[in-house]
Amino acid sequence: MTEKMSNFDENPDLEVSSKLTEDLQTLFKPLLSVPPEVDRAVQDRVNRHFARRRFTGARRRFRWVALWKVAAAAAVVIFAFSLNLTDTPKQDVRYSALAKSEAADFDRNGRVDILDAFKLARRIELASSNSADLDINGDGLVNHDDVDMVALAAVSLTPAKRGPGKGVF
Amino acid sequence: MKTITAIILTSVFVIVPVLASQSGRDELSPEPNVHFAPLHIYLDSGDRSLAAFQFELKATAGQIEIVGVEGGDHKVFSEAPYYDPAALAQDRIIIAAFNTGQDLPTGRTRIATIHLQIAGPVEPHYELNLTVAGDADGEKIPAKLTCEKGE
Numbered sequence: 001m002t003e004k005m006s007n008f009d010e011n012p013d014l015e016v017s018s019k020l021t022e023d024l025q026t027l028f029k030p031l032l033s034v035p036p037e038v039d040r041a042v043q044d045r046v047n048r049h050f051a052r053r054r055f056t057g058a059r060r061r062f063r064w065v066a067l068w069k070v071a072a073a074a075a076v077v078i079f080a081f082s083l084n085l086t087d088t089p090k091q092d093v094r095y096s097a098l099a100k101s102e103a104a105d106f107d108r109n110g111r112v113d114i115l116d117a118f119k120l121a122r123r124i125e126l127a128s129s130n131s132a133d134l135d136i137n138g139d140g141l142v143n144h145d146d147v148d149m150v151a152l153a154a155v156s157l158t159p160a161k162r163g164p165g166k167g168v169f
Numbered sequence: 170m171k172t173i174t175a176i177i178l179t180s181v182f183v184i185v186p187v188l189a190s191q192s193g194r195d196e197l198s199p200e201p202n203v204h205f206a207p208l209h210i211y212l213d214s215g216d217r218s219l220a221a222f223q224f225e226l227k228a229t230a231g232q233i234e235i236v237g238v239e240g241g242d243h244k245v246f247s248e249a250p251y252y253d254p255a256a257l258a259q260d261r262i263i264i265a266a267f268n269t270g271q272d273l274p275t276g277r278t279r280i281a282t283i284h285l286q287i288a289g290p291v292e293p294h295y296e297l298n299l300t301v302a303g304d305a306d307g308e309k310i311p312a313k314l315t316c317e318k319g320e
Contacts, residue, residue, distance in 0.1 A: 095253075107307075114223040114251070114265035115303045121269050122307060151251040154223060155263040158255065 098153035104136055117151035203288045205236070207319035208295070210264075213277040214302060214312040221267035221303035222280055224314055228260040231293025235262050237284035243274040250281055263300070273305060282319070 098104050098112065106116045120134060124142060136146040212222055235256055240247045245268035256262035264281055287293055295316060302312035 113301050114221045114267050115301055115307055115309065117251075117265075118221045118267040118269065118303060119307045121267065125269055148251075151265060151267070152253070155251045155253050155265050157253045157259075157261065157263060 095149075095153045095156040095158065098136070098149065098156075103133070104150045104153055112150060113154045114151060117147050117154060120150055121147045202290065203286060205284065205286055208283045208285055209279050209317045209319050210241075210281045210283065210297070211277055211315045211317065212280045212299075212302065212312050213315070214275060214304075214310055216275055217304050217310045217312075218273035218275050219278065219280075219302060219310075219312070220269070220273050220305045220307070221265070221301070222312070223263065223265035223300040223302075225263045225298045225300060226261070226283060226316075227296045227298075229294045229296050231291040232288040233260050233293045234258050234286040234288075235260070235283060236286050238262070238264060239282045239284070240266070241278060241280040241282075243278050243280075245270055245273060246278075246280050265300075267303070271305065 102108075104112045104116055104120075106119045120136070121144070123134065124144070124147065131142075134142045134146060136149045139145065208226075210224070210226070212219060212224075235258070237257075238249055238252050240249050246266050248266075250264050250266035252262055252264045262283065264283075266280070285293070297314050297316055299312060299314040302310050304310045
């Protein structure tokens with residue numbers, strides 16, 4: 001047996017005295033208990049804090065999305081304006097071609113003028129003829145639309161070469 | 170940061186064409202010394218009834234733009250006559266109208282009024298050419314075409 005071991009008992013008493021137990025419990029027990037009101041207040045503040053962060057983030061995302069939508073809408077509007085949709089060059093060409101065609105020159109004076117429209121209107125009113133030759137716009141009907149077509153051809157400003165007569169449309 | 174850069178670039182690409190097209194239009198914008206005036210067109214068919222007419226108006230001096238056309242005094246010609254919409258914003262127009270009814274005007278009657286935008290100090294002068302005037306039978310008749318500047 002060494003000298004060190006000789007300083008201890010062979011069967012030491014492992015029982016802790018009650019006094020020591022009480023002292024230890026007193027020393028390490030929680031100093032104060034947290035009342036439930038404080039717990040709820042802390043929880044509320046935490047909830048409000050994180051809710052605000054979530055709302056701010058969502059609003060910021062919404063703002064970016066709205067900006068992109070506005071930019072896209074502006075681009076569409078500008079593109080539409082750049083197309084200049086009010087121009088109808090094809091219609092102008094049709095009227096000018098008709099103005100030089102023999103199909104609408106009913107009095108055979110070599111040009112289409114308002115008297116040709118007048119004579120067509122008179123013939124349609126009197127129902128003297130439903131000939132396909134009077135179907136100026138080629139829609140299968142002989143009516144006031146054909147008269148308008150001849151009248152608009154008469155006032156057309158667009159120059160055109162002499163058309164091939166009936167069937168230019 | 171990438172988003173901001175993208176938005177800035179998009180804005181530039183959108184705004185530059187707009188400004189470019191706008192600068193082109195500015196050249197066509199009217200001068201400051203601009204006023205509007207109507208020009209009344211009269212046709213005198215004498216004792217013959219007037220059923221149809223067609224004439225051409227052209228500015229020979231001054232700077233004008235046609236901005237509108239309205240019908241005449243008599244009820245058969247009170248509606249807007251036929252004209253080419255391309256004539257608007259130009260200084261030349263062909264106007265025509267007809268009526269197949271029986272209650273037709275005779276003598277001197279206002280057949281149309283042309284609304285003009287006049288720019289600059291030069292008093293405009295007009296050239297009027299009567300293409301044709303017709304009676305109730307669709308036959309060509311002689312007539313005298315005149316115009317008066319309104320207020």
